[in-house]
Amino acid sequence: MRSRPHLLWLLVPFVLYIGALPFVNRVEPVIAGLPFLFVWLLGATVLTVVAAWLTWRGDRHHREAMAAAEQEYGQEHGPVDGAR
Amino acid sequence: MNAAVATSVFAVFMVATVALGLYAVRGRGGQGGLAEWSVGGRSLGAVFIWVLMAGESYTSFSYLGAAGWGYNYGAPVLYVVAYMSCGYAVGYVVGPMLWAYARKHDLVGITDMVAHRYDRRWLGAAVAILATVFLLPYIQLQITGMGVVVSTISYGTISLNWGYFIAFAVTTGFVVVSGLRGSAWVSVLKDVLVIGTLGFLAVYVPLHYFDGYGPFLDRLVAEKSDWLTLPGHGGDGEGGSGLGTAWFATTSVLNALTVVIFPTTVAGYLGARNADALRRNAIWLPAYNVLLFVPMLLGMAALFVVPGLVGADSNLALFRLVVDSLPAWAVGVIGVAAALSSVVPMAVFMLVIGTMWGRSVLSLVPSLRPGRRQKAASQLVVVVAGTLALIMTYAVPNTLVRLSLISYEGMAQLLPMVLLGLLWRRLSLTAAVSGLVVGVVLVCALVFTERDPVYGINAGLLALVVNLVVTLVVAYVRPARRSGEPGGDARPDAEVLASAAV
Structure with missing residues (x-):
């Protein structure tokens, strides 16, 4: 967790769907005919996709950084035994 | 005339479904054994896993129950969207962890994982039996749902009882021949039709x-x-549904945590070719939930068109609109989509029960242990479980309806034993079992005395908190014995625990 702070993005759906609930449980303002609660939950669904994507991107960078560090270490000290 | 057209369309698609299941496993029948049948040989790519997992979560509930809830209550049904989105986020971390653990130790389900973690075969068997009790009601719900669809789209010419039987026969036949791979293929057909x-x-x-x-x-x-x-x-008020914001929030949290260890979800995880396929899935699966808004809105539309549906009839809110406003062939096609929404999840549920029993319960009988027989035994369990659900549908429908109330909340009680156990070596068998027993008893007590939700809070979450406290206290008082001590588990941590690393 300490080395993967981007996992915090995964809290986004919990905040949007659950944390925000008391504030968004209302009909007004009606947006494009839809009551506000529905608009909010639709928006939360879209933002959840974005948040999960940001997490995944963070993990990809993390893996690349780990691989690069391992390679650098290997060049200086020779191959590391048992490092995957 | 209408009945003949709609029923023919339906029959053609059902035959095509079984054929597709057979085609999916062509040439793989003989080899592979239990792992091929139960987790698709751990070789499904990101796209197949997506359709399979979307397929599992999008059951006939979406056509019947979601519209029914929309009709009766409205907005509360959106908790499904909330818990699934949150659940996929939890699954982003947990899915790859379980996948790697199962692959490393050649395990095919959570009962197998528990048996490996605590080094007790009987624990795997006990968890398998408990999980079966919680899964059977789901199979029965799907049989009922599909039966209702079959009967409705045949304009009543096929009776409900025959509808139930058709649902059972198509699904059982399908899952026995095709396994997880076939289910993933049919999910593709189903998703196209559903969308x-x-x-x-x-x-x-x-x-x-x-x-x-x-x-x-x-x-x-x-x-x-x-x-x-x-x-x-x-x-609101006395005798109201009690589906307020506190209920919505607590149910979403509980289900989001439970869904990641739900045996059918885990079957999907373990089918993945690699861990990244699961992470990519966690990105896109929430998008599928947008579809759930549709049956809810249609259920509310039915309020204006067919007012006054009560009880189980409200589940037909959507189909009443369909039959009322569309030609017979279209009714048939929509019926197929709804029926496949039963077949795919029901197939995966049965598959999971078969796998759990084949691997964790029947394997205690020495003559059933070797590979090929284990798969045959698992397939037999599928037929037995399906038959049991069908008989109970006819004989004691209410028993299973009551059980289904505790399914999710009961399964949630496995969370400390499975997830905490895989991360924390100190968690002893005694602690895990104590927590589980207390949690399950508390859930049953609250639900069967109709105290769910209790003070507006999901009873399962309350029981889970008590379960967790008991687990932690017992783990502190009686920690797992270390390798040096008598009766201690000599295996190193890397053999026992799961790793959450990338």
């Missing part, structure tokens, strides 16, 4: 009955505004 039919209905119904979306939504806001927020219609 197509719901997309069409979302446009057609408001146009047909209300002259478009604007007028429909305006009427909804003006006349049915108590359906549009929590706690929904009839939610």
Whole structure:
């Protein structure tokens, strides 16, 4: 967790769907005919996709950084035994 | 005439479904054994896993129950969208962890993982039996749901009882021959039909009955505004549904945690070719939930068109609109989409029960242990479980309805034993079992005395908190014995625990 702070993005759906609930449980303002609660939950669904994507991107960078560090270490000290 | 057209369309698609299941496993029948049948040989790519997992979560509930909830209560049904989105986020971390653990130790399900973690075969068997009790009601729900669909789209010419039987026969036959791989293939067909039919209905119904979306939504806001927020219609006060914001929040949290260890979800995880396929899935699966808004809105549309549905009839809210407003062939196609929404999840549920028993329960009988026989035994269990669910559908429908109330909340009680156990070596067998027993007993007590939700809070979450406290206290008082001590587990941590690393 300490080395993967981007996992915090995964809290986004919990905040949007659950944390925000008391504030968004209302009909007004009606947006494009839809009551506000529905608009909010639709928006939360879209933002959840974005948040999960940001997490995944963070993990990809993390893996690349780990691989690069391992390679650098290997060049200086020779191959590391048992490092995957 | 109508009945003949709709039923023919339906029959053709059902035959095609079984054929597709057979085609999916062509040439793989003989080899592979249990792992090929139960987790697709751990070789499914990101796309197949997506359709499979979307397929599992999008059951006939979406056509029947979601519309029914929309009709009866309105907004509370959106908890499904909330818990699934949150659950996929949890699954982003947990899915790859379970996948790697199962692959490393050649395990095929959570009962197997528990048996390996605590080094007790009987624990795997006990968890398998417990999980089966919680899964059977789901199979029965799907049989009932599909039976209702079959009967409705045949315009009543096929009786409900025959509808149930057709549901059982198609699904059992399908899952025995095809396994997880076949289910993933049929999921593709199902997803195309589900997205197509719901997309069409979302446009057609408001146009047909209300002259478009604007007028429909305006009427909804003006006349049915108590359906549009929590706690929904009839939610307040004494004898209300109790589906307020506290219920919505606690249920979403509990289900989001439970869904990641739900045996059927885990079957999907373990089918993945690699861990990244699971992470990519966690990105896109929430998008599928947008579809759930459609049956809810259609259920509310039915309020204006067919008012006065009560009890189980409200589940037919959507189909009443369909039969009322569309030609027979279209009714048939929509019926197929709804039926496949039963077949795919039911197939995976049965598959999971078969796998759990084959691997964790029947394997205690020495003659059933070797590979090929284990698969045959698992397939036999599938037929037995399906038959049991069918018999109970006819004989004691209410028993299973009551059990289904505790399914999710009961399964949740496995969380400390499975997830905490895989991360924390100190968690002893005694601690895990104590927590589980206390949690399950508490859930049963609260649900069967009709105290769920209790003070507006999901009873399963309350039981889970008590379960967790008991587990932690017992783990502190009686920690797992270390390798040096008598009776201690000599295996190193890397053998026992799971790693959450990338």
